[in-house]
Amino acid sequence: xxxxxxxxxxxxxxxxxxxxxxxxxxxxxxxxxxxxxxxxxxxxxxxxxxxxxxxxxxxxxxxxxxxxxxxxxxxxxxxxxxxxxxxxxxxxxxxxxxxxxxxxxxxxxxxxxxxxxxxxxxxxxxxxxxxxxxxxxxxxxxxxxxxxxxxxxxxxxxxxxxxxxxxxxxxxxxxxxxxxxxxxxxxxxxxxxxxxxxxxxxxxxxxxxxxxxxxxxxxxxxxxxxxxxxxxxxxxxxxxxxxxxxxxxxxxxxxxxxxxxxxxxxxxxxxxxxxxxxxxxxxxxxxxxxxxxxxxxx
Numbered sequence: 001x002x003x004x005x006x007x008x009x010x011x012x013x014x015x016x017x018x019x020x021x022x023x024x025x026x027x028x029x030x031x032x033x034x035x036x037x038x039x040x041x042x043x044x045x046x047x048x049x050x051x052x053x054x055x056x057x058x059x060x061x062x063x064x065x066x067x068x069x070x071x072x073x074x075x076x077x078x079x080x081x082x083x084x085x086x087x088x089x090x091x092x093x094x095x096x097x098x099x100x101x102x103x104x105x106x107x108x109x110x111x112x113x114x115x116x117x118x119x120x121x122x123x124x125x126x127x128x129x130x131x132x133x134x135x136x137x138x139x140x141x142x143x144x145x146x147x148x149x150x151x152x153x154x155x156x157x158x159x160x161x162x163x164x165x166x167x168x169x170x171x172x173x174x175x176x177x178x179x180x181x182x183x184x185x186x187x188x189x190x191x192x193x194x195x196x197x198x199x200x201x202x203x204x205x206x207x208x209x210x211x212x213x214x215x216x217x218x219x220x221x222x223x224x225x226x227x228x229x230x231x232x233x234x235x236x237x238x239x240x241x242x243x244x245x246x247x248x249x250x251x252x253x254x255x256x257x258x259x260x261x262x263x264x265x266x267x268x269x270x271x272x273x274x275x276x277x278x279x280x281x282x283x284x285x286x287x288x289x290x291x292x293x294x295x296x297x298x
Contacts, residue, residue: 004034005060006053013065013092021091028112050076066092071271087115087294097135100199120292123214128284133270141193144172161203174226181255193224207242217288218254225249258284
């Protein structure tokens with residue numbers, strides 16, 4: 001493989017576990033004709049390293065970390081306008097996009113073989129305000145769970161999200177908003193959670209959007225109506241089983257453009273990264289076939 005490879009490592013991902021990946025990843029990618037890497041030291045470093053690498057001629061940019069790292073590097077590639085390919089090596093907490101794309105979660109050797117030999121798949125991304133997301137954007141209960149997870153240092157992955165989800169079941173109050181999908185008014189609703197999905201999985205392994213497709217030019221909005229504690233428990237159990245769309249207070253809508261009007265600018269998450277909206281009206285759009293990702297050969 002003659003194409004040069006640049007690796008972005010986030011040593012702080014997975015609560016510090018990301019540092020353990022530097023040596024084995026570089027060893028596994030050693031057959032590359034040209035191989036360089038950089039380590040993040042603070043916020044914004046992932047994007048800076050990726051953009052600099054693309055401008056220096058690298059066309060395979062490997063991101064070692066979790067969904068947040070991959071999203072930041074993917075955003076950097078998109079900003080350059082250069083058709084560089086994104087390689088994923090799971091080394092973070094959730095690593096949900098890898099599950100959708102069939103990239104093995106705990107096999108560095110296999111992930112690096114995909115980088116060196118694998119096919120590329122051009123996937124859609126979502127756009128919200130001035131940023132893109134590769135996996136999901138979330139509002140409400142999802143954000144409360146994310147904020148809660150910051151204070152828990154002894155769990156990770158699905159166990160961490162499940163633990164924090166259970167803690168928030170009784171305390172989170174919900175929110176209201178008006179919804180619009182591809183120009184159709186969907187009315188005002190009182191919600192527990194809203195997930196806008198480009199891919200199928202979030203929260204460390206929950207199949208929140210089973211009908212989402214990263215190549216159909218649409219996003220799947222999964223809406224959880226607000227409900228009492230018993231209803232919330234029922235919805236969460238069904239989410240764990242992947243049958244939540246059969247719950248009477250859960251629905252899904254596919255669209256290319258979604259408009260949400262909140263009472264005040266909401267907090268939201270994109271691929272596990274916390275954000276504060278600038279406006280009470282939030283527009284989310286699908287960007288078809290925007291990013292090339294290295295995946296297992298079909």
